Amino acid sequence: MMRAVDVITKKRDGGELSQAEIEFFVRGLTSGEIPDYQIAAWAMAVFFQGMTDRETTDLTLAMARSGDVLDLSDTVAMAVDKHSTGGVGDKVTLVVEPLVAACGVPVGKMSGRGLSFSGGTIDKLESIPGFRTSLSTAEFKRQLREIGVVLTGQSANLAPADGKLYALRDVTGTVSSIPLIASSVMSKKIAGGAQAIVLDVKVGSGAFMPNLAEATRLARAMVAIARRAERRAVALISDMNQPLGHAVGNALEVREAIVALRGGGPDDLREHCLEVAAYLLLLARRARTVKAARVRVSAALDDGRAWEKFRQLVAAQGGEVRAIDEPDRLPTAHLIEEVAAPRGGYLAWVDAREIGMSAVDLGAGRAKKGDPIDHAVGLVIHHQVGDKVQRGQPLFTIHANDAGRLAAARERVLAAHQFSRERVKPLPLFYRVVRSHGK
Ligand code: URA
Numbered sequence: 001m002m003r004a005v006d007v008i009t010k011k012r013d014g015g016e017l018s019q020a021e022i023e024f025f026v027r028g029l030t031s032g033e034i035p036d037y038q039i040a041a042w043a044m045a046v047f048f049q050g051m052t053d054r055e056t057t058d059l060t061l062a063m064a065r066s067g068d069v070l071d072l073s074d075t076v077a078m079a080v081d082k083h084s085t086g087g088v089g090d091k092v093t094l095v096v097e098p099l100v101a102a103c104g105v106p107v108g109k110m111s112g113r114g115l116s117f118s119g120g121t122i123d124k125l126e127s128i129p130g131f132r133t134s135l136s137t138a139e140f141k142r143q144l145r146e147i148g149v150v151l152t153g154q155s156a157n158l159a160p161a162d163g164k165l166y167a168l169r170d171v172t173g174t175v176s177s178i179p180l181i182a183s184s185v186m187s188k189k190i191a192g193g194a195q196a197i198v199l200d201v202k203v204g205s206g207a208f209m210p211n212l213a214e215a216t217r218l219a220r221a222m223v224a225i226a227r228r229a230e231r232r233a234v235a236l237i238s239d240m241n242q243p244l245g246h247a248v249g250n251a252l253e254v255r256e257a258i259v260a261l262r263g264g265g266p267d268d269l270r271e272h273c274l275e276v277a278a279y280l281l282l283l284a285r286r287a288r289t290v291k292a293a294r295v296r297v298s299a300a301l302d303d304g305r306a307w308e309k310f311r312q313l314v315a316a317q318g319g320e321v322r323a324i325d326e327p328d329r330l331p332t333a334h335l336i337e338e339v340a341a342p343r344g345g346y347l348a349w350v351d352a353r354e355i356g357m358s359a360v361d362l363g364a365g366r367a368k369k370g371d372p373i374d375h376a377v378g379l380v381i382h383h384q385v386g387d388k389v390q391r392g393q394p395l396f397t398i399h400a401n402d403a404g405r406l407a408a409a410r411e412r413v414l415a416a417h418q419f420s421r422e423r424v425k426p427l428p429l430f431y432r433v434v435r436s437h438g439k
Contacts, residue, residue, distance in 0.1 A: 004028060004038045011045035019058045026062035030161045036168055043165065043174040051179035053224060059179065060225050063187035066161035068137050070193030075141045076106040076148070080280045081194035083109075083185050085218065086118035086175075088206035088356035089243030089381075093121045093151070094257035095273040095301075096280070098309035101149035102300040103277075105284045108140060108150040110158050110192045112184075114365040114373070115170045117206065117356030119253065122153040123365075127251035127331050127375035131319035147312045159191040167369045176208035182221040189231070196232040196283035198276055199223070203431065204241030206352020212237065212431055219434040227436050232283050235434040236276065239427050242350040242385055245269035249364040249378010251330040252399060258327055261307040268384065272429055274298055331376035333399035335406050344391040345419035347383050354416035355379060358409045362400050377401055379413060386426035389419070 002024045011017060017025075025042065028034030051059065072079045080100065084090050097107045111121035122133045133153040135143070140158075143150045154163035162184050169175050169184075189197050199222050202208070203215035219235035226233035245266045247256040259265040260273060278293035287293035300306050315321050323329040359365065363374035380397040383389055396413055400406035 004034045004042070008038060008042045008045055011042060011049055014049050016052055017055055022055060022058045023062045026059070026066055026161045029164055030066040039165065040168050040172045040174070043169055043172060043180065046180060047174045047177045050177070053221070056179040056183055056221060057225055057228055060183040060186045060190065061229070063159050063161040063165070063183060064190040067157035067159055067191060069191050070137065070140065070158065072108065072141070072144065072193040075145050078196070078284055079106045079108050079144065079194045080196045080198070080284050081107060081109050081189055081192055082198040082200060082276055082280060083189060084200040085181055085185065085202050086115055086208055087202040087240040087244060088118060088352040088359075089245050089248045089253065090119060090202070090240075091124060091245065091247070091253040091257040091269070092200065092273055092276055094124065094254065094310070095260045095269070095306070096277045097149055097151060098261065098313055099273065099277045099297055099300055099306040100280045101147070102305035102309040103281060103286065103296055104148075105281060105286055106144055106148040107280070108144045108192055108194065110152055110154060110188045112154070112166055112188075114360070115166065116175050117353050117360060117365070118208070119248070119250065119356070119359075119365070121151065123373055123375070124250045124253050125151060127254050128314055128319040129323050131314060132317045135317070143316050147309070147316055149309060149313045151313060151317070154188070159187045162187045170366065171369050178214070178218050178221055181208060182218060182225060186222055186225040186229070189226070190229050194231065196280070197226060198279045198283060199233060199235040200276055201235050201237045202240035203237055204239055204352060206243065206356050207240035216432065216434060223434055223436045233436045234279050234283060236279065236430055237432040237434065238272065238430050240352055241427055243352050243355055243381050244272060246380050246382060247378065248355055248359045248381065249362070249399060250373070250375040251332070252378040252380060254324070254330060255327045258324055261301070261310050262304070263302045268429060270301070274301070275430065333376040333401050335400045335403065336397060337400075337406060337410070338394045338397045339410055339414065340392045341389045341395040342391070342414065343419055344389060345421055346424040347385050347387050347389060347417060348420040348424045349418035350381060350383070350385055351416040355381060355413060358412045358416070362398070362405050362409055363402070374401055379409065384426065386424050
């Protein structure tokens with residue numbers, strides 16, 4: 001008889017787990033027969049010892065098959081999906097999914113909750129009163145067929161093993177492991193039934209991959225899994241040294257996404273969303289070049305179609321449409337403080353990780369599995385690396401519901417900004433594209 005402790009010990013000592021051992025572990029994890037403490041110990045062993053490509057693929061497929069694996073071929077001709085490896089202020093999904101659906105390409109997505117310093121789309125969506133993030137498989141399919149866009153969490157019996165492991169990793173220091181991230185992301189994508197996937201692999205201080213070499217390894221691992229699972233995939237490696245857009249925190253990010261969906265918002269966010277959406281159209285074979293795809297997605301963002309699709313999405317999932325039409329109705333913090341720049345100069349560094357952690361400390365994320373979060377709190381970071389800032393100009397705004405936490409955020413976020421007397425080059429948005437050489 002196989003025992004969880006033997007699988008843990010084997011991995012701890014650097015052994016390669018067999019497919020049977022991985023399947024045994026994922027089965028026990030899903031059913032609850034293997035308790036959280038053994039899963040956590042195993043995750044830590046994987047964190048330190050890594051996994052071979054074969055083990056990573058086996059883990060991915062076992063997690064994908066831990067629940068339903070959607071076959072969407074009876075629902076839509078082709079479904080696409082995008083997934084980010086996690087960042088700070090990353091509200092791209094909220095904009096891109098309706099945008100691509102508005103261009104006639106169905107997107108059904110299963111998203112996650114916040115993970116460590118990085119936010120999660122499901123937490124963001126739950127700041128919209130009434131929005132349901134746990135759809136059944138039948139609801140998922142029906143909605144995809146009817147409005148061409150679905151954004152759900154993991155409880156729809158899609159990759160439930162990842163749901164459990166993800167929640168444990170968040171609070172056991174086992175997030176930033178290439179095999180664990182690759183299998184987590186790809187198990188959801190495979191179970192969700194998308195035939196083509198754009199992976200947004202973040203790199204930098206506010207990402208789980210600190211440098212380009214590691215991010216490229218993660219991108220290649222995910223693209224390789226997609227190939228084995230006969231899905232088309234492209235990975236865009238993008239910057240996450242500073243927050244994307246200005247807002248960090250759930251309802252604040254929904255507000256910023258709403259502005260972007262109406263054709264406005266920060267330039268970096270808009271540009272990022274257009275690029276990801278263009279690659280989705282390209283993979284879906286709705287455009288021949290990224291440039292041609294960009295023309296189509298820009299039009300859908302500017303003429304109101306993307307916004308209208310988002311409204312349909314919110315209505316279909318039980319959310320209060322009035323709360324997005326009038327975003328003042330979204331959760332709002334009681335204490336709002338604008339903090340001024342203590343000196344002038346060019347911004348040399350706006351540390352995304354510190355800002356993400358500060359938002360978590362304000363209550364936007366979790367310290368323990370299942371902790372409640374405060375959708376209203378967070379930060380608005382007014383400037384980016386390369387900007388010239390005058391002393392006394394607003395640098396960031398804190399949205400808090402507790403004076404002590406507000407004071408802590410003030411210090412921490414101030415320290416996350418570094419100034420230079422010399423001119424500083426802005427950070428790029430994207431670094432590299434990793435393509436699948438498969439079909
Ligand atoms: N996103 C996921 O879905 N899983 C991870 O492990 C990290 C980011």
